[in-house]
Amino acid sequence: xxxxxxxxxxxxxxxxxxxxxxxxxxxxxxxxxxxxxxxxxxxxxxxxxxxxxxxxxxxxxxxxxxxxxxxxxxxxxxxxxxxxxxxxxxxxxxxxxxxxxxxxxxxxxxxxxxxxxxxxxxxxxxxxxxxxxxxxxxxxxxxxxxxxxxxxxxxxxxxxxxxxxxxxxxxxxxxxxxxxxxxxxxxxxxxxxxxxxxxxxxxxxxxxxxxxxxxxxxxxxxxxxxxxxxxxxxxxxxxxxxxxxxxxxxxxxxxxxxxxxxxxxxxxxxxxxxxxxxxxxxxxxxxxxxxxxxxxxxxxxxxxxxxxxxxxxxxxxxxxxxxxxxxxxxxxxxxxxxxxxxxxxxxxxxxxxxxxxxx
Numbered sequence: 001x002x003x004x005x006x007x008x009x010x011x012x013x014x015x016x017x018x019x020x021x022x023x024x025x026x027x028x029x030x031x032x033x034x035x036x037x038x039x040x041x042x043x044x045x046x047x048x049x050x051x052x053x054x055x056x057x058x059x060x061x062x063x064x065x066x067x068x069x070x071x072x073x074x075x076x077x078x079x080x081x082x083x084x085x086x087x088x089x090x091x092x093x094x095x096x097x098x099x100x101x102x103x104x105x106x107x108x109x110x111x112x113x114x115x116x117x118x119x120x121x122x123x124x125x126x127x128x129x130x131x132x133x134x135x136x137x138x139x140x141x142x143x144x145x146x147x148x149x150x151x152x153x154x155x156x157x158x159x160x161x162x163x164x165x166x167x168x169x170x171x172x173x174x175x176x177x178x179x180x181x182x183x184x185x186x187x188x189x190x191x192x193x194x195x196x197x198x199x200x201x202x203x204x205x206x207x208x209x210x211x212x213x214x215x216x217x218x219x220x221x222x223x224x225x226x227x228x229x230x231x232x233x234x235x236x237x238x239x240x241x242x243x244x245x246x247x248x249x250x251x252x253x254x255x256x257x258x259x260x261x262x263x264x265x266x267x268x269x270x271x272x273x274x275x276x277x278x279x280x281x282x283x284x285x286x287x288x289x290x291x292x293x294x295x296x297x298x299x300x301x302x303x304x305x306x307x308x309x310x311x312x313x314x315x316x317x318x319x320x321x322x323x324x325x326x327x328x329x330x331x332x333x334x335x336x337x338x339x340x341x342x343x344x345x346x347x348x349x350x351x352x353x354x355x356x357x358x359x
Contacts, residue, residue, distance in 0.1 A: 004101050007075070011105040015071035022063050023056070030055045047131065054128035061116045065275040066305070068109050069282050072102055073301050076286030095348050098283050106279035114272040118250045122268075126247035161192075174206055176231070187211045187229065195230070203230045263320035266329050270312045273330075277337050278305065284344035308337055 034051055037043040043051065076098070079085050088097075149160045162173035176187040189209030197203060211224040245253065245264035253265050285301040311333045319329040 004104070007101045008105050010075050011071050011102075014074045015067045015109075018070045018074075019063060019067035022067060026059050026063065027052065027056060043132070050131060051128055054124040054131070057116075057124035058121045058128075061113045061121060061271045061275075064109055064113050064116075065271065065278060068106055068275060069278040069301075069305060072105075072279055072282035073286050073298065076283065077288045077297060080286065080288040095283065096345060099280065102279055102283060103276075106276060110272050110275045110279075113275050117268045117271040122247060122249055122253075129244075129247055174209070176206070178231075183213060183215050185211060185213045187231070189229065203232050205230045259320050259322045262326040263316045263329075266319050266326060267312070267316050269330055270316075270334070273334050274308060274312060274337075277334060277341070278308065280341055281337065281344065284341075284348050287348055308333070311336070 030052055031048070034043060034048045034055075038045045038048055076085075079088070089095075147160075147162065149158055157179075158177040160175040161171040163171070170191065170193050172191050174187075174189045174192045176189075178185045178187070187206060187209060188211075189206035191208065192204055192206040195203050195205050206226075206229045208227060209225075209229060211226065211229065212221070213224065214221040245261045248256075248261070248264075250265070250268060253261055253268075281304060282301065285297060285304060288297050315324070315329040315333050318324045319326055324332075
């Protein structure tokens with residue numbers, strides 16, 4: 001019991017150090033990307049912190065899985081280098097006896113990864129998309145400079161406002177020129193504001209104004225006076241607020257039987273499965289020959305991790321394209337790695353192994 005507590009303590013310390021380093025790298029890269037978007041005007045500077053929090057919550061399952069894998073590798077590799085494994089084997093304990101302390105350490109992390117992958121990460125992705133949508137919905141009115149003509153991104157509308165209220169959502173003395181293939185329209189209003197309909201479409205609502213509608217080169221001319229006039233700026237789908245497999249809760253994802261939704265479900269299921277398989281693979285992969293280099297086993301272990309992740313990505317793509325079923329996509333990769341596990345243990349345990357070269 002004393003030994004197992006010491007091993008779990010070392011696992012925990014190593015995992016904490018690795019996770020801190022990986023989390024700092026992830027936060028730095030995401031911060032640089034968000035600051036670049038803020039500098040280009042795609043994201044408001046005040047939204048960088050919130051979007052950074054959503055991104056960090058989304059990447060937590062992958063970081064925890066990788067931290068657990070590297071922590072077990074580092075701890076057991078140190079035991080080989082310091083000849084502690086010699087004492088372990090001399091006491092009559094096999095290499096498979098490490099499975100229990102490794103599982104005791106890894107299972108709480110696997111449960112955390114499952115909770116994050118199934119519930120919190122999809123929520124963070126959906127909140128990030130909704131947050132960006134809300135920022136975009138205030139962008140046109142919020143970034144209009146009083147006294148300047150501004151053209152829409154599509155090039156079919158020019159807007160001019162005389163003044164903007166303090167909340168940056170109310171504009172005064174609005175002039176809107178809209179060009180269509182057959183007619184031209186000019187709309188003027190004393191004030192206006194933006195609204196988002198129940199279906200997610202965004203409108204600009206003008207009040208107490210007049211609209212001039214005419215066809216160039218003809219006498220067809222119409223004048224319309226109104227108390228309230230709504231112009232749809234963009235639809236919910238054009239703003240990227242339509243539900244996608246990544247933003248859907250897991251319970252809702254289970255009810256949709258399409259290849260894209262099944263592929264997203266495969267990815268979420270694979271995160272806790274791969275975490276526990278990687279924790280077990282780290283036991284035989286941690287072997288280090290004290291007389292050889294110290295980094296050879298780490299390079300091979302990282303190669304195994306990359307192959308594992310790429311196989312999961314490939315299976316997800318095949319499920320999304322309909323080439324394989326969901327059950328085959330889930331089981332094939334993880335069963336392949338689980339079949340590799342006994343072979344790696346056998347190579348380290350057996351005295352005479354077919355995997356070893358005879359002298």
